[in-house]
Amino acid sequence: MGFHTLKDVLQEQLEDLHSAEAQLVVALPKMAQAAHHDELRQAFEHHLEETRAHVKRVDEALGELGVSMPTEECRAMKGLIAEGEELMQRGGDPTAKDAALIGAAQRVEHYEIAAYGTARQLAGDCGYDGIKDLMDQTLDEESSADKQLTKIATGGMFKSGVNQRATV
């Protein structure tokens, strides 16, 4: 499909996001299972529920554009998830592994934040206020998830001895 109008770009962005979110619904339970610290596991479980709603919002937005069967595959999300899975398969200190998991999850959140920022702007430019509202709601939740991960990472979890042990 060529890009002839901003609506074409919006549709492509939404199709990509649909694939990205659907892949995350599958990946997040594995990340929750791999998390060692309760707070991190709960953050992933909470974000899984939000992510299910994100898929529905993107579906609704695509519906407004008359797209019922998005076919695009988000290869960027596929790669981010593959990297996360590689990290999860490594052995080592549970807290250090959680730090690696947080790094992988924040890459995902920042990718989504960028994508939703683009989609909300395009929706506004094209006069699709309903879609813009949906994108804003999800963007808020992605930003909160990212902040929550930062809070967990900086809240003392990594001061539990892993660095001292790593130096011996």
Ligand SMILES: [Fe+2]
């Ligand atoms: Fe999401």
